[in-house]
Amino acid sequence: MPVQLRFWLLHTNFGITGSMKPPLQRSAAQIQSIDALARSSLRMRHLRLLKALGDHEHLGRAAEFLAMTQPAASRLLAELEILVGEELFRRTPQGMVPTLYGEVLVRRARAMLVELRHAAEEVRDLQAGHGSVVALGAVTAPAVGPVLDAVHSVQAENPRLRITVEVDSSPSLLQRLLESHLDIILARMPEGVDYPMLDCIPVREEEVVFLVRNDHALLRRRSLALADLVGYPWAIQPAGTPMRQRVEAEFRRVGSRMPEQALSTPSVLLTLAAVMRGKFIGAVSREVAAIFHGKGAFRQLKLVTDLPQLIFEPYSLVRHRERSFSPAATIVYAALTRHLFEAAI
Numbered sequence: 001m002p003v004q005l006r007f008w009l010l011h012t013n014f015g016i017t018g019s020m021k022p023p024l025q026r027s028a029a030q031i032q033s034i035d036a037l038a039r040s041s042l043r044m045r046h047l048r049l050l051k052a053l054g055d056h057e058h059l060g061r062a063a064e065f066l067a068m069t070q071p072a073a074s075r076l077l078a079e080l081e082i083l084v085g086e087e088l089f090r091r092t093p094q095g096m097v098p099t100l101y102g103e104v105l106v107r108r109a110r111a112m113l114v115e116l117r118h119a120a121e122e123v124r125d126l127q128a129g130h131g132s133v134v135a136l137g138a139v140t141a142p143a144v145g146p147v148l149d150a151v152h153s154v155q156a157e158n159p160r161l162r163i164t165v166e167v168d169s170s171p172s173l174l175q176r177l178l179e180s181h182l183d184i185i186l187a188r189m190p191e192g193v194d195y196p197m198l199d200c201i202p203v204r205e206e207e208v209v210f211l212v213r214n215d216h217a218l219l220r221r222r223s224l225a226l227a228d229l230v231g232y233p234w235a236i237q238p239a240g241t242p243m244r245q246r247v248e249a250e251f252r253r254v255g256s257r258m259p260e261q262a263l264s265t266p267s268v269l270l271t272l273a274a275v276m277r278g279k280f281i282g283a284v285s286r287e288v289a290a291i292f293h294g295k296g297a298f299r300q301l302k303l304v305t306d307l308p309q310l311i312f313e314p315y316s317l318v319r320h321r322e323r324s325f326s327p328a329a330t331i332v333y334a335a336l337t338r339h340l341f342e343a344a345i
Contacts, residue, residue: 042083044116045066045076046076046079046080046109047109047112047113048066048109048113049062049066049073049076049077049080050080050088050102050105050106050109050110051106051109051110051113052065052066053077053089053096053098053102053106054098054102054106054107054109054110056095057094057095057096057097057098058095058096059073059074059077059096062096077089080105084101084105086099086101087099087101087102088101088102088105089102110179110180111178111179111180114179114180114181115180115323118180121133122326132161132162132326132327132328132329133161133162133163133164133328134161134162134163134164134183134184134326134328134329134332135163135164135166135181135182135183135184136151136163136164136165136166136182136183136184136185136186136332136336137165137166137167137168137173137176137177137182137184137185137186137187138165138166138167138173138185138186138187139167139168139169139170139173139186139187139188139315140167140268140284140285140287140288141206141285141286141287141288141315142186142203142287142315142340143165143167143186144287144288144291145287146186146336146339146340147165147186147336149339150332150335150336150338150339150340151163151165151332151335153335153339154331154332154335158328158331161328161331161332163332166182168266169241169266170187170188170189170190170315171190173185173186173187174187174189174190174318177198177318177319177320178320180320180323183319183325183326183329183332184317184318184319184329184332184333184336185317185318185319186203186315186316186317186318186336186340187315187316187318188242188313188314188315188316189316189318197320197321197322198318198319198320198321199318199319199320199321200316200317200318201316201317201318201337202314202315202316203314203315203316203317203340203341204314204315204340205311205312205313205314206242206243206285206286206287206311206312206314206315207285207286207309207310207311208243208246208247208283208284208285208286208310208311208312209283209284209285209286209289209300209301209310210229210281210282210283210284210300210301211272211275211281211282211284211289211292211298211299211300211301212275212280212281212282212298212299212300212301213275213276213277213278213280213297213298213299214296214297214298214299215278216278216279216281216299217279218232218281218301219299219301224301224302225254226250226251226254226256227254227256229259229281229301230251230256230257230259231259232259232261232279232280232281233259233261233262233263233274233279233280233281234258234259234261234262234263234280234281234282234283235262235263235265235270235271235274235275235280235281235282235283236262236263236264236265236271236282236283237264237265237266237283238264238265238266239264241266242312242313243283243285243312244264244283245312246310246311246312247283247310250310263280268284268288271283271284272284272292272298275298276297281301317336317337317340319333
């Protein structure tokens with residue numbers, strides 16, 4: 001059955017900027033004709049072709065992926081370009097490069113296909129007698145604290161509701177939210193970039209602390225300065241991440257440099273495994289340290305005469321305001337809000 005879609009691009013400002021050829025001049029009758037064509041002829045195969053061209057940037061490979069002939073894919077693309085009245089892809093020696101109009105349609109097609117897949121999954125789950133699924137994403141600190149508390153409280157009252165939690169970097173989580181793979185995220189928003197389609201509520205700052213193994217040589221020192229940590233290997237998040245930037249800034253402040261022996265990893269598990277090797281110092285959030293400090297294998301270094309609290313920018317509770325929440329997602333969002341802000345008081 002065709003997906004009936006009104007082609008809103010012709011009537012809505014999507015913030016497209018930059019150089020582009022002027023839109024075609026159309027009479028009122030032509031616009032009505034285009035609207036009618038959009039309502040009756042924009043089908044699932046058009047959406048799938050847009051996504052495939054965006055993924056592969058090559059007409060032949062996109063056609064092969066969709067199990068259709070290249071002439072058939074070319075005809076579908078021609079239908080879309082007639083419908084829009086604009087060139088959607090430029091043919092180059094390197095492949096099919098989307099124009100600004102094409103980028104808009106590819107992005108929207110991807111989101112719509114994800115939403116349709118989610119709808120099919122929800123229907124299948126209901127038919128099988130399962131509850132709804134809510135997809136969360138979080139950076140590590142809230143994941144091991146308020147997110148776990150919220151998930152526990154929600155599932156205690158709604159045992160059939162299923163919740164998935166992805167723990168990743170803020171840029172990856174943001175991209176997953178924009179592509180409709182996640183319902184809610186707890187992440188840091190990039191500075192200087194505006195996302196008017198998102199609702200963002202700042203929650204709290206994070207603090208960096210340093211973990212070592214419980215028999216580390218530094219634990220025998222009565223007084224530690226930051227410079228005393230330079231001669232040891234470190235396990236810390238990759239360059240450019242907020243935690244790494246904050247630690248590096250503190251080394252610069254005291255006239256030193258971040259140790260060259262540094263294992264760069266976003267994985268808390270790998271950081272802890274490195275610390276267990278003996279000499280490593282692991283930089284982790286205070287929420288992570290609270291789980292392991294004083295419980296056998298790990299101890300927190302009690303620094304440092306010249307070291308203030310290592311605080312970096314807050315993470316935010318983020319949702320997509322243009323996407324309708326399911327009843328299950330509404331329940332989870334309310335629980336997250338309660339646990340995040342009750343814990344912050």
